[in-house]
Amino acid sequence: MYASVANFGAFTKGVVAASRRTGALEQIDAMKRFGNADVQKAVQLTQFDSAGVLVPIQQSGEVIEFLRPEAALLKLGVRAQAFKGELHMGTQTEASVFKWIGEGGTVPKSAPKYGKIVLKAHKGMVLTDISNDLLHTPGVGDAGVGEDLRATVADGLDDAGFNGDGTGGTPKGLFVQLDSAHSFANTGTTPAAYLADIDKAVELPLTAHVRMGATAWVLHPTRATALMQLKDSGLFIFRQEMLDNGTIRGFPFVLTTRVPVTRITFCADWRQFIYGIDEELSLSKHDTRAEYDETTIRAIVKADFKLRQPKAFSSITY
Incomplete structure (x- = not known):
């Protein structure tokens, strides 16, 4: 429904003007210039069998990255x-042992021990x-x-x-x-x-x-x-x-x-x-x-x- 015959006429002029343009921004601009911008924009962009068919689809070359953990190690x-x-x-898993001894005492034998990691x-x-x-x-x-x-x-x-x-x-x-x-x-x-x-x-x-x-x-x-x-x-x-x-x-x-x-x-x-x-x-x-x-x-x-x-x-x- 339109508030007046004048509004309906403005909308019709907008569609005609938009059909002569190729870019999406140019089409939106044309529709706004002839009034009823909110209604006209909705018709243009969401209804394929109306002015929406005129809006070209663009594919960006950018691909949004998948979010994953950063390598931390x-x-x-x-x-x-x-x-x-x-x-x-x-x-080496163990070391030799140091000990103090008194006169005539003995020192127990010790030696380093080894292992390996694979x-x-x-x-x-x-x-x-x-x-x-x-x-x-x-x-x-x-x-x-x-x-x-x-x-x-x-x-x-x-x-x-x-x-x-x-x-x-x-x-x-x-x-x-x-x-x-x-x-x-x-x-x-x-x-x-x-x-x-x-x-x-x-x-x-x-x-x-x-x-x-x-x-x-x-x-x-x-x-x-x-x-x-x-x-x-x-x-x-x-x-x-x-x-x-x-x-x-x-x-x-x-x-x-x-x-x-x-x-x-x-x-x-x-x-x-x-x-x-x-x-x-x-x-x-x-x-x-x-x-x-x-x-x-x-x-x-x-x-x-x-x-x-x-x-x-x-x-x-x-």
């Missing part, structure tokens, strides 16, 4: 170690079937798919590096290899309890004689929020330090959703985490689905993770 400064097949690394190649893979038509589409083609596969593999390595349980073909990650004496339950969630537990997490590697190196915390963003909101007598305990310096108790921290929200983990030297790469990420194309006019893209990597000095790590559980 390499950011922490772990030790990347190249190897082939299987790598054995010797480790890195074995664990294979991880991603397979993707993609239409050959899409392969030639900007933003979705082989480059776009390749970048997605690389990011997926990096995330998979990060997840296994933290949480891998060693079952099936999965390598063992950090939390399975922690020294049992260095993983402890929290004493509470009061300000005093948080402070005591964080102090203990720093103390454990130091009393185990681990030398400070690439020192850092790693924790879930939700746990970091809990720390920042912690108050004592109305004053924030960690918030200012975390926001201003990016540290907790003087040591930097890294946030990732790949660690459980139930843990706060500290390491005196992340170089004690061996990030073993047997085979760098390789991408390849295969015509195994040619009858569907599709190409299979394969991403493959071989890796393993080991703690060189497990006592360099400590973890609070909540």
